[in-house]
Amino acid sequence: GAGVSQSPSNKVTEKGKDVELRCDPISGHTALYWYRQSLGQGLEFLIYFQGNSAPDKSGLPSDRFSAERTGGSVSTLTIQRTQQEDSAVYLCASSLRVSDEQFFGPGTRLTVL
Amino acid sequence: QKEVEQNSGPLSVPEGAIASLNCTYSDRGSQSFFWYRQYSGKSPELIMSIYSNGDKEDGRFTAQLNKASQYVSLLIRDSQPSDSATYLCAVRVNFGNEKLTFGTGTRLTIIP
Numbered sequence: 001g002a003g004v005s006q007s008p009s010n011k012v013t014e015k016g017k018d019v020e021l022r023c024d025p026i027s028g029h030t031a032l033y034w035y036r037q038s039l040g041q042g043l044e045f046l047i048y049f050q051g052n053s054a055p056d057k058s059g060l061p062s063d064r065f066s067a068e069r070t071g072g073s074v075s076t077l078t079i080q081r082t083q084q085e086d087s088a089v090y091l092c093a094s095s096l097r098v099s100d101e102q103f104f105g106p107g108t109r110l111t112v113l
Numbered sequence: 114q115k116e117v118e119q120n121s122g123p124l125s126v127p128e129g130a131i132a133s134l135n136c137t138y139s140d141r142g143s144q145s146f147f148w149y150r151q152y153s154g155k156s157p158e159l160i161m162s163i164y165s166n167g168d169k170e171d172g173r174f175t176a177q178l179n180k181a182s183q184y185v186s187l188l189i190r191d192s193q194p195s196d197s198a199t200y201l202c203a204v205r206v207n208f209g210n211e212k213l214t215f216g217t218g219t220r221l222t223i224i225p
């Protein structure tokens with residue numbers, strides 16, 4: 001079956017602009033996770049959703065970052081007023097239920113000029 | 114102390130030999146452990162999960178967990194050039210805390 005999909009695959013933006021990153025989880029997966037991977041920082045957790053609610057937003061680096069999930073499926077990660085330090089690969093993962101194995105999408109490479 | 118530690122490598126192993134990758138974690142309450150493989154420019158791919166002390170085998174891969182010593186390892190038997198990648202160890206602390214905490218990865222190179 002289809003895996004996790006993310007769009008766009010690449011995004012180049014100017015400092016100060018807002019960006020939206022989209023994640024479409026594996027069909028039937030109820031849990032969805034956002035991570036970020038940057039050089040020298042490894043993979044860091046941002047937020048996860050159980051259904052449409054986000055029990056843990058502890059990893060969001062600042063209030064410029066927000067995420068939502070509607071219909072228990074697609075999720076959008078929004079970064080407002082982007083900064084150069086936001087440049088990274090943003091990875092989405094999903095699992096059948098929370099506490100199950102997480103499967104990653106291909107990621108969105110964000111470059112902030 | 115980092116929550117999840119891995120030797121960054123690079124680790125070079127001859128083709129056909131056993132590659133041994135190690136990971137230690139700091140939180141004794143950790144419950145779930147995962148190994149991901151990541152090829153350059155690609156996203157992490159789940160290889161193994163392990164939840165109980167002991168060994169778990171899947172094909173050429175064996176995961177080993179020792180909660181008392183707080184380490185988890187991955188053995189790759191009959192290493193192939195296609196196994197060359199970065200291997201990420203990930204830990205979930207406990208049920209109800211669903212995030213995965215990742216090590217920085219070990220770069221493995223299989224030498225033909």
